[in-house]
Amino acid sequence: MTKQYRTTDAILKIDVNPAHATFGQIVASYEGNVDQYTETLQELSHSPACEVSANEEVPYPLDDPICGQLDLDFGSAANLFTTPAGTKVVGDLQKSGVYHVANAKTMSPGCGARS
Numbered sequence: 001m002t003k004q005y006r007t008t009d010a011i012l013k014i015d016v017n018p019a020h021a022t023f024g025q026i027v028a029s030y031e032g033n034v035d036q037y038t039e040t041l042q043e044l045s046h047s048p049a050c051e052v053s054a055n056e057e058v059p060y061p062l063d064d065p066i067c068g069q070l071d072l073d074f075g076s077a078a079n080l081f082t083t084p085a086g087t088k089v090v091g092d093l094q095k096s097g098v099y100h101v102a103n104a105k106t107m108s109p110g111c112g113a114r115s
Helices: 039-044
Strands: 010-014 026-031 079-082 088-093 099-103
Touching: 010 088
Parallel strands: none
Antiparallel strands: 010 026, 079 088, 088 099
């Protein structure tokens, strides 16, 4: 699996309490699916429909990102809700088509312990 920086394509937990020393900082995150290139899409990027940019200063493959890269970031704000068991969770739909759910307190996957 491809690795990327831990807060890229992630749901972020930011401290919004001005009384905390960590106010305004990312205090936890949940990693979603990684943006990646696939062989099939790389082949597609060489087709006439995906002609590269005429700008020589833009290096390959950055000159044709639409045709060769899966854009899998989160496209909207996350949802905060409470499960029937009383656990506060955060969820968000990633462009990969996967709805991710994490424990709002720990940012660990799923609904885990009560918070």
